[in-house]
Amino acid sequence: MNEAMRPGDWVLLSYRLPREPSSPRIAVWRKLKRLGVAQISDGLVALPADARTREHLEWMADEVQDGGGTAGIWIARPAALAQERELAAAMAEARAAEYRAVLETAAAAAGLPEGERAAAVRRLRSELQRIGRRDYFPPPEREQARRAVAALSGTSEEARA
Amino acid sequence: MRWATRANLHIDRAACVWLIKRAIDPDAEFVFVADPAHVPADATAFDMRGVDLGHQGGDCSFETILRRYEITDPVLWRIAETVHEADLDDERFDVPEAHGIDIALRAMSMVCDDEQTIAHTRPLFDGLYEYYRRAALLGREPA
DSSP states (O other), rough: OOGGGGGOOEEEEEEOOSSSSSHHHHHHHHHHHHHEEEETTTTTEEOOOOOHHHHHHHHHHHHHHHTOOEEEEEEESSSHHHHHHHHHHHHHHHHHHHHOOOOHHHHHHTTTTHHHHHHHHHHHHHHHHHHTTTSSOOOHHHHHHHHHHHHHHTTTTTOOO | EEEEEEOOOHHHHHHHHHIIIIIIOOOOEEEEEGGGGGGTEEEBSSSSSSBSSSTTTTTHHHHHHHHHTTOOOOOHHHHHHHHHHHOOOOOOSTTTTHHHHHHHHHHHHHHSSHHHHHHHHHHHHHHHHHHHHHHHHHHHOOO
């Protein structure tokens, strides 16, 4: 079978945290969100496996344990391609929503005075970088958002080429 | 003394290796293992799950080692900010160069084994130390 036609490896974090105190739960939830994990079910999240994503989730497992919970790290492969595509599509859609927010902010900033617009460009560039780091299956919105921010800063693709 | 960490060095582990040799144990020997269970009994493990010298309370392993060994050198703590942002990228510190240094390390680890990465990153971290030291003295970016 063609290598590309087989589901890839995913790294999974299974975890349970006590309901109280709530601060470790919230801290873990925020960090997982920042990593862009796919939520498979309650207490089970996944990222495409590589050395880096595995390390990130391993540290999260430690943090869960430090917060009085239990956690495990698993390397797993979806049994069917369709299941992997579903996972990837959900992750891509989550990122697409973030890129759409960038597009909206960029559109709103177009009418601002020069100084405020430049500040908006800086913020949006950082935001694009943040989203990009957790974007494992880039949706078409990524390119649109990138172009919108470039247009807002007055540096068109042609000008840079 | 023997020290052990996970194989496949990235920014935090490479920086810890440099830090241990420079500030804690000049004769340090390093063992790289694939699984925490393979850490030799006589070795001090760092930057691995479940060991003391790992990520603690939002700190990366480099910061944890500085704390545990009560190292107060402000230049090493400045390097710690860079390592923290390159590794964790949580915007606790404002270090624009961290992303570039992270990419440089990841790129190097694609074509170098761990021994080579250690050898090549030593002058990088020595240089960063000198750079941040001069920056602190001058109060601006050194030439």
